[in-house]
Amino acid sequence: MSNLQNLTSKIIKESELKAEKIINEANNKKEETINKKREEANKISDSMLLNAQNESKALIERAISKAELEARNKKLIARQAILNKVFEEAENKLKKMNHEVYQQFITNVILSLDIDGDEEIIISTDDKAKLPKDFILSLNNELIKNGKFGDLKYSNDERNLSGGFILSKGGIEINNSFKAMITSLRDELEYGVNKILFDEN
Numbered sequence: 001m002s003n004l005q006n007l008t009s010k011i012i013k014e015s016e017l018k019a020e021k022i023i024n025e026a027n028n029k030k031e032e033t034i035n036k037k038r039e040e041a042n043k044i045s046d047s048m049l050l051n052a053q054n055e056s057k058a059l060i061e062r063a064i065s066k067a068e069l070e071a072r073n074k075k076l077i078a079r080q081a082i083l084n085k086v087f088e089e090a091e092n093k094l095k096k097m098n099h100e101v102y103q104q105f106i107t108n109v110i111l112s113l114d115i116d117g118d119e120e121i122i123i124s125t126d127d128k129a130k131l132p133k134d135f136i137l138s139l140n141n142e143l144i145k146n147g148k149f150g151d152l153k154y155s156n157d158e159r160n161l162s163g164g165f166i167l168s169k170g171g172i173e174i175n176n177s178f179k180a181m182i183t184s185l186r187d188e189l190e191y192g193v194n195k196i197l198f199d200e201n
Contacts, residue, residue, distance in 0.1 A: 094178045095163045099130045117149030122166040
């Protein structure tokens, strides 16, 4: 009986030791697995956070670029509108010049042109009324003094010109209307006007 008890006690003790060892191993394995999973989760979380930060940064940069582009476009549109207004005002001032100044203007422009002197002048009815009746005669005399033919005449061709004139001969026209003159000078003048209006270098 005593031997049986000893054997039983021994088996129980060995079983308890084995069970304790298995439990300890399982606990260690559990901790190891938890730590590994925690590490993996942290890496995934860090990666997701980094991706989110990068995406957020990219979104912010795109939004800033878009806003800057829109602001630049609005600025360019506003500048263009101001420049249009400036050149429109310049044309209006030319239209309002008094008769004597207008007469001198046309004389000076025609004398500065490389023409034969027998062209036709196309001019609006309103502007023709600003000129004296002997204007063509005096203009032709000036051309003769400058060594040119001196046989300009008014054309019967009516044009809706907003100031200035057109010289015509053989189907070739030299457009000196205010609108055409301002348009041709605009590219040249825009830099200076931009600098004055917008303080550009």
